[in-house]
Amino acid sequence: MLTDLTTLPRNAPRPMAWVAHARRHHPVMLDKIHWVHRESRITPEWKKNKYDFEPWCYCVYEAVAAAFIVDRGIDADDLDKNFTNRQKILIGGALAAWDATQCIYTYDVSLAKSLLKTPYAVTDKLNDNLLTRLPVWCVYVDLSKATHFVDLNSNVILGFFATVIQYSDDAEADMLVLVDASSPEDKDVLFPLSLPINPTSNQKKSITDRYAHIKNEGLRKALFHDLSYYVKLILHLCSEAPDITQRGRVNFLKPRPKYNKQGNIIIPRKPQQWEVGWRMGAKLRHLQRKFEEMDKEWKQNTKTGRAGPRPHIRQGHFHGRRVGKGRKDLIFKWQPPTLVCGDQIVTTIHPVEEED
Numbered sequence: 364m365l366t367d368l369t370t371l372p373r374n375a376p377r378p379m380a381w382v383a384h385a386r387r388h389h390p391v392m393l394d395k396i397h398w399v400h401r402e403s404r405i406t407p408e409w410k411k412n413k414y415d416f417e418p419w420c421y422c423v424y425e426a427v428a429a430a431f432i433v434d435r436g437i438d439a440d441d442l443d444k445n446f447t448n449r450q451k452i453l454i455g456g457a458l459a460a461w462d463a464t465q466c467i468y469t470y471d472v473s474l475a476k477s478l479l480k481t482p483y484a485v486t487d488k489l490n491d492n493l494l495t496r497l498p499v500w501c502v503y504v505d506l507s508k509a510t511h512f513v514d515l516n517s518n519v520i521l522g523f524f525a526t527v528i529q530y531s532d533d534a535e536a537d538m539l540v541l542v543d544a545s546s547p548e549d550k551d552v553l554f555p556l557s558l559p560i561n562p563t564s565n566q567k568k569s570i571t572d573r574y575a576h577i578k579n580e581g582l583r584k585a586l587f588h589d590l591s592y593y594v595k596l597i598l599h600l601c602s603e604a605p606d607i608t609q610r611g612r613v614n615f616l617k618p619r620p621k622y623n624k625q626g627n628i629i630i631p632r633k634p635q636q637w638e639v640g641w642r643m644g645a646k647l648r649h650l651q652r653k654f655e656e657m658d659k660e661w662k663q664n665t666k667t668g669r670a671g672p673r674p675h676i677r678q679g680h681f682h683g684r685r686v687g688k689g690r691k692d693l694i695f696k697w698q699p700p701t702l703v704c705g706d707q708i709v710t711t712i713h714p715v716e717e718e719d
Contacts, residue, residue: 371551376634377522377543378461378503381553385458389451395430396422396459397628405626420529420536421460421500428452453555457526457541460501465634466618468498468600468607469505471644473651477700478595481679485558485591486567493695494527494538494560494594496601499618501526503543503634504596512592518544518552525597527560535561540593556590598681600639603696608641643699650676654702674704 371380386393400422416423431452432439442448470478505522506512512520524541537557546552559569570587577583599605621629640647657674664671683695 369551376467377505377507377551378467378524379465379634381543382458382462385455389431389434389455392430392434392455393459393462395433396427396456397463397630399426399430400459400463400628401626404622416529416531417495417536419495419497419500420527421463422456423529423531424452424456425531427456427459431455450555453528453539453557454541454553456528457501457524457539457555460526461503461524462630463628464499464501464618464620465631466499466637467503467505467634468637468639469508470596471638471640472508473644473647474606474640475506475596477647477679478599478697479592481595481681481697483591483595483598483681485570485587485594488566489560489598492536492560493601493693494558494597495536496695497525497527497597498600498607499620502597502600504593504600517547518542520544523593525593525600528557535559538594538597540590540597542593556586556593558590558594598695599697601695602681603694605697606640606643608638609636647699650700650702657702657704672704674702677701677703 369384371377371384375383382393403416403422428442431448432442437448502525503522504525507521520542522543524539524543526539527536528539529536536559538560540556540558542554542556544552544554557573559566559573561569574583574586577586600607618635621631623629654674654676661671661673677700679700680698681695682698683693686692686694
């Protein structure tokens with residue numbers, strides 16, 4: 364089972380290893396999902412009569428469930444009787460969506476830590492389906508180098524998949540996060556967390572109802588805390604100008620899926636590696652050094668009685684503003700931290716030259 368503890372090979376990128384693991388245990392499921400995506404793209408009548416879903420969704424949940432039924436050879440009536448089946452459906456849908464473009468995003472250490480401190484809670488309302496603005500259908504965020512993050516079960520988080528799952532029977536959708544972790548027993552585990560993203564609903568009530576089965580309030584708050592960290596990184600990827608580069612190339616070209624003449628998705632031969640925060644990380648480190656210099660000077664001045672207000676760093680935050688005709692379009696950005704000395708904001712952001 365995909366959610367069981369297992370041991371992945373260490374000679375391949377982790378997301379590719381998970382896809383290979385899924386194909387071994389569910390040999391038909393991923394190909395069936397790719398086939399549904401093809402039919403929905405090239406056959407409008409089929410899409411209208413079968414499954415209708417938005418461009419930001421690779422494959423609707425019901426179609427993924429149908430692929431799982433074919434793969435397992437089980438009866439549709441037995442599908443919802445086992446909670447593990449739903450987990451496998453969600454995981455299979457996300458892995459198929461990632462397999463289509465195979466994009467890995469690696470965060471700069473300084474940027475990841477700064478985003479972790481950015482105010483946001485999963486109960487906060489998000490407008491305009493912001494979480495549907497991912498660069499591709501499914502991303503894999505590599506955290507193995509960014510931060511040593513341990514969840515409430517003492518699993519070391521190495522990364523996560525993020526994709527949007529749409530349901531054909533209503534207007535709602537979920538942001539699905541597949542957490543890729545190493546257990547205390549040094550085994551690999553992949554487990555799903557989801558966040559409802561319907562902008563017309565009460566976000567606090569929706570997320571509370573989603574995890575109402577967790578009776579321990581402390582555990583529920585800890586889970587919300589972990590989920591909020593993943594969503595901060597996802598929101599950053601969905602924002603304007605998220606500082607994404609590829610091997611030092613400054614100009615970010617949004618990845619595009621490729622299809623053959625028959626309309627089939629062309630699976631990449633190897634993953635695409637993207638760096639997040641190549642420039643912003645350097646700016647944040649410069650700001651931290653500047654703050655340490657000013658704080659040291661302030662401490663020296665306190666001994667002579669000439670110290671003014673102590674300098675401090677104002678944490679970054681997400682910010683949105685309405686633009687365009689009727690103010691209908693939302694520009695969403697992450698505002699980086701600033702260095703403040705008294706009432707003065709110190710300008711410390713300097714251009715970072717591209718490395719050869």
